[in-house]
Amino acid sequence: MKICVMLTCFNRKDKTINCIKSLISGNKSRIDFIVVDDGSSDGTGDALETMAKELYEKDSEHASIEVIRAGGGLYYSGGMRKAMEAAKEKYGKANADTEPDFYVLANDDVEFDAGVLDAISSDTATVLVGAMRDNTGKCSYGGIRYYSGIHYNQIGPDAADRSCDTFNANFVVIPKEIFKAVPVIDPVYVHSLGDFDYGLQIKKAGYRIEVTDHFVGTCNNNPSTGTWNDKSLGRIERIKRKESIKGAPAKQWFHFVNKNFGFGRALFCSVTPYIRILLGK
Numbered sequence: 001m002k003i004c005v006m007l008t009c010f011n012r013k014d015k016t017i018n019c020i021k022s023l024i025s026g027n028k029s030r031i032d033f034i035v036v037d038d039g040s041s042d043g044t045g046d047a048l049e050t051m052a053k054e055l056y057e058k059d060s061e062h063a064s065i066e067v068i069r070a071g072g073g074l075y076y077s078g079g080m081r082k083a084m085e086a087a088k089e090k091y092g093k094a095n096a097d098t099e100p101d102f103y104v105l106a107n108d109d110v111e112f113d114a115g116v117l118d119a120i121s122s123d124t125a126t127v128l129v130g131a132m133r134d135n136t137g138k139c140s141y142g143g144i145r146y147y148s149g150i151h152y153n154q155i156g157p158d159a160a161d162r163s164c165d166t167f168n169a170n171f172v173v174i175p176k177e178i179f180k181a182v183p184v185i186d187p188v189y190v191h192s193l194g195d196f197d198y199g200l201q202i203k204k205a206g207y208r209i210e211v212t213d214h215f216v217g218t219c220n221n222n223p224s225t226g227t228w229n230d231k232s233l234g235r236i237e238r239i240k241r242k243e244s245i246k247g248a249p250a251k252q253w254f255h256f257v258n259k260n261f262g263f264g265r266a267l268f269c270s271v272t273p274y275i276r277i278l279l280g281k
Contacts, residue, residue, distance in 0.1 A: 001029040001030070001101050001102070001118075001120070002029065002030045002032070002098075002099070002100045002101050002102075003029050003030065003031050003032070003100055003101065003102050003103075003104055003117055003120070004032050004033075004034065004087050004091065004100040004102075004103045004104065005023060005031060005032070005033045005034070005104040005106055005117075006033075006034050006035075006080065006083035006084055006086075006087055006103065006104065006105055006106065007019070007020070007033065007034070007035045007036070007083065007106050007107075007108050008035070008036040008037075008038060008074065008076060008078075008079025008080050008082070008083055008108075009035060009036070009037055009038065009040065009044055009048075009079070009108045010037070010038045010039070010040050010044070010072075010075075010079070011040045011041060011042045011044065012042075012044070012108065012109070013040070013042050013043055013044040013047050015108055015109050016035075016044055016047075016048070016108040017047055017048070017051065018111060019106070019107075019108040019109070019110055019111065019112065020033060020035075020051065020065070020108075022110075022111050022112040022113075022114070022217070023106070023112050023116070023117060024062070024063050025114045025115075026114030026115035026116075026118070027114075027115055027116070027117040027118045028062075028118055029117050029118055029120075030061075030062065030063070031062070031063045031064075031117060032063070032064045032065075032066070032100065033063070033064065033065040033066065034066050034068065034083045034086050034087055034090070035048055035065060035066070035067050035068065035083070036068045036070055036074065036079040036080075036082045036083045036086075037067060037068070037069055037070065038070045038071075038072055038073070038074045038075070038078075038079050039069075039070055039071050039072030039073070045067060045069055048065060048067045049067055051065055052064070052065035052066070052067055066086070066090075068082060068083070068086055070082065074190075075190050075191035075245055075246070076191045076192065076194065076195075077185050077189035077190055077191055077192070077193070077194025077195070078189075078190055078191075080105065080169065080185055080194065080195070081184050081185040081187065081194065084105075084184040084185060085184055087103060087179075088179075088180070088184065092180075099176060100176060101124075101175070101176055102120055102173050102174065102175055102176065103173075103174045103176065103179040104117070104171065104172065104173050104174070105169040105171070105172040105174070105195070106169075106170070106171050106172075107168075107169065107170040107171070107219065109219055110132065110170050110171060110217040110218065110219040111217055111218045111219070112171070112216060112217040113215070113216055113217055116130070116171075116216045116217065119216075120173050121173075123175075124175040124176075124177065125175070125207070125208060126175070126207070126208045126209070126210050127172060127173065127174050127175070127178060127199075127202055127207060127208070127209045127210070128172070128173040128210060128211075128212055129142065129143045129164055129167040129171070129172055129173075129209060129210065129211045129212065130170060130171030130172070130173070130211075130212050130215075130216035130217065131143075131156055131157040131211050131212050131214065131215050131216060132170050132171070132215065132216070132217055132218065132219040133215045133217075133218055133219075134218070134219070134220045134221060135218065135220055139154070139156035139157065139158075139215075140219055140220055140221045141154070141168045141170050141219060141221070142154050142155050142156040142157065142164075142167075142211045143155035143162065143163075143164030143165075143166075143167055143209065143210070143211035144164055144165055144166045144167055144168070144196065144199070145163070145164050145165050146165050149261060149265055149269075150257060150261060150265065150269055152165070155211050156211065157211060157212055157213050157214050157215060159211070162210050162211045162212075162213065163208065163209065163210055164199070164209040164210060164211055165199065165200060165203050165209065166195075166196050166197075166198075166199025166200045166202075166203065166209065167195060167196075167199045167209065167211075168195055168196075169195035169198070169199075170217070170219055171216055171217060172195075172199075174202075178202065178205075178207050181205060182198070182201055182202050182205055182207075183201065184198075185197070185198045186198070186201075186255075186259075188251075188252055188255045189252055189256075190245055190249075190252065191245050191246050192246070192247075192248065192252075193248075193252055193253070193256045196256070197256055197259065197260065200260050226241075227241060227246075227247065228241040228242035228244075228247045228248065228273075228277070231280060231281070235277050235278060235280075238277045239274065239277055242273060242277070248273065250270060253269070253270065253273075254266050254269075254270050257269045257270070
């Protein structure tokens with residue numbers, strides 16, 4: 001089985017290298033990585049280049065790393081979009097001997113369980129979302145299922161129904177025909193919302209999304225402390241952080257809701273975050 005794993009990274013060298021090592025460890029599948037380094041200043045790009053050279057010299061039949069150096073400012077959605085575009089370009093005209101069977105979106109802050117790629121199902125009609133545990137063993141990330149407008153539940157590996165509407169892209173396995181059929185992450189998104197929107201486009205295209213029935217790695221939830229959801233911050237500061245690139249900028253948030261849930265709900269949802277902030281909620 002041939003697999004293309006796509007990552008983006010910025011200034012967390014040890015986590016990035018450890019993530020890649022954990023994906024290689026215990027897997028017999030052919031794994032080709034496409035990694036976008038978004039202008040890291042901590043030596044991440046050099047470490048990736050060294051790792052790529054070592055793999056080429058010692059383990060080229062098993063794994064390879066293509067490093068794409070970017071100048072900064074891509075953030076998460078931009079970096080993943082660049083990696084996905086590179087994969088489509090690289091394999092768009094590939095023959096059956098070189099084209100991957102599956103494409104994987106991965107996050108570099110995950111420490112994956114050994115052999116996780118070899119355990120990928122041969123189901124070519126379903127996108128699989130890898131369930132994550134935190135350091136306490138509880139489910140931290142899984143699939144996403146909407147139940148009322150923009151409200152959703154997280155679907156974990158123990159759910160009776162593991163079907164999903166979308167996902168956090170910590171680990172998402174996409175069969176090649178689905179990856180080729182669905183456009184890459186929408187260029188409107190800079191940091192957040194890109195993976196949620198991409199999953200919803202997969203679902204709208206008629207494909208099934210399902211969370212795995214087991215954990216595939218360890219990844220702690222991002223804390224709300226210091227974000228626009230942090231109730232201990234002042235109202236003005238919360239608004240500033242909401243409108244920051246790593247928050248929920250009004251234009252991107254409106255685009256997401258309008259695209260996926262309709263204009264009327266987008267208008268309503270554009271106002272409610274500010275009401276929440278003003279009420280201290």
